[in-house]
Amino acid sequence: MSKKPVRVAVTGAAGQIGYALLFRIASGEMLGKDQPVILQLLEIPDEKAQKALKGVMMELEDCAFPLLAGMEAHSDAKAAFKDTDYALLVGARPRGPGMERADLLAANAQIFTAQGKALNESASRNVKVLVVGNPANTNAYIAMKSAPDLPRENFTAMLRLDHNRALSQIAAKTGKPVASIKKLCVWGNHSPTMYADYRFATIDGASVKDMINDHAWNKDVFLPTVGKRGAAIIEARGLSSAASAANAAIDHMRDWALGTNGEWVTMGVPSNGEYGIPKDVMFGYPVTCEGGKYKIVEGLPIDAFSQECINKTLAELQGEQDGVKHLL
Ligand code: NAD
Numbered sequence: 442m443s444k445k446p447v448r449v450a451v452t453g454a455a456g457q458i459g460y461a462l463l464f465r466i467a468s469g470e471m472l473g474k475d476q477p478v479i480l481q482l483l484e485i486p487d488e489k490a491q492k493a494l495k496g497v498m499m500e501l502e503d504c505a506f507p508l509l510a511g512m513e514a515h516s517d518a519k520a521a522f523k524d525t526d527y528a529l530l531v532g533a534r535p536r537g538p539g540m541e542r543a544d545l546l547a548a549n550a551q552i553f554t555a556q557g558k559a560l561n562e563s564a565s566r567n568v569k570v571l572v573v574g575n576p577a578n579t580n581a582y583i584a585m586k587s588a589p590d591l592p593r594e595n596f597t598a599m600l601r602l603d604h605n606r607a608l609s610q611i612a613a614k615t616g617k618p619v620a621s622i623k624k625l626c627v628w629g630n631h632s633p634t635m636y637a638d639y640r641f642a643t644i645d646g647a648s649v650k651d652m653i654n655d656h657a658w659n660k661d662v663f664l665p666t667v668g669k670r671g672a673a674i675i676e677a678r679g680l681s682s683a684a685s686a687a688n689a690a691i692d693h694m695r696d697w698a699l700g701t702n703g704e705w706v707t708m709g710v711p712s713n714g715e716y717g718i719p720k721d722v723m724f725g726y727p728v729t730c731e732g733g734k735y736k737i738v739e740g741l742p743i744d745a746f747s748q749e750c751i752n753k754t755l756a757e758l759q760g761e762q763d764g765v766k767h768l769l
């Protein structure tokens with residue numbers, strides 16, 4: 442094992458996503474089977490949470506992962522983020538039955554202001570930050586704005602679960618394997634307003650749009666199914682999605698760190714004005730990744746229906762941003 446260990450901070454480490462995430466990070470599924478990791482785990486100071494975190498760490502120990510080069514438990518964000526190369530901000534209050542994401546805004550804004558500041562003070566200057574905790578885009582925006590000394594492009598929000606959900610729905614509709622679907626993307630907010638867009642998608646070189654050729658299915662079945670999938674999972678499980686969310690976080694970080702070989706994936710990233718989205722709005726875009734950097738796919742044509750969808754999700758994001766302005 443010749444590579445130097447990298448530091449991976451995970452917040453909300455004793456929560457349900459944490460439990461589905463940490464073992465996969467430690468086994469090398471996120472950063473590669475040759476990359477040792479040191480886990481820096483953050484939980485709230487609450488005795489029960491810290492005790493649960495200890496239990497998770499005992500289990501990690503019991504896996505004897507060859508790549509797990511160290512583990513730390515923290516209740517202070519600045520200590521947890523010390524020199525960290527990757528930060529997965531999962532800890533937040535999850536949505537319960539009947540709650541909308543907007544309800545979570547105020548409670549979570551405070552968490553992400555504090556964590557943005559802590560990253561600013563103690564993380565590696567190259568830290569790659571993924572915000573999973575909801576409302577993910579706005580929380581990522583808050584963290585980015587609270588960390589003025591870190592490059593803004595280091596902050597991202599998780600849209601990958603929406604992307605993966607859309608892939609599966611298209612695979613089911615076309616009867617083709619998920620892996621054969623290329624150039625799918627999801628625009629906007631991780632919320633029911635997200636716009637999953639298969640206009641550019643191909644399967645074995647053929648257009649998915651032509652294959653499906655059904656605008657009513659797109660509008661009335663596909664988009665609501667993907668957009669409301671989080672609520673459907675909550676309704677079914679009584680708990681929000683966890684294993685699929687952890688899987689999406691692994692996909693997001695792996696692709697960002699190791700590259701996508703030219704394939705498109707979806708990431709929530711701060712806009713530089715692409716597609717008319719105002720600067721700094723944390724927006725889901727099609728991206729490709731190479732050499733540890735993501736690049737927004739530019740120059741795609743936006744038709745009237747797509748523009749309408751993009752406007753709607755943008756308006757929601759701007760409303761969320763307005764709601765937290767006073768905290769920044
Ligand atoms: P959970 O309640 O099981 O776990 C959250 C954990 O975070 C708890 O252990 C809690 O103690 C901890 N926590 C709370 N505040 C914290 C803080 N300030 N610092 C550190 N830890 C803190 O929740 P979960 O099911 O693991 O979900 C976590 C978040 O992820 C929720 O906001 C949920 O809505 C969100 N989520 C996002 C996506 C997405 O696609 N972006 C998907 C699923 C879930």
Ligand code: LMR
Pocket residue numbers: 535536575602670671672674681682
């Ligand atoms: C999801 O999409 O599954 C999560 O964001 C949970 C939620 O609140 O919808």
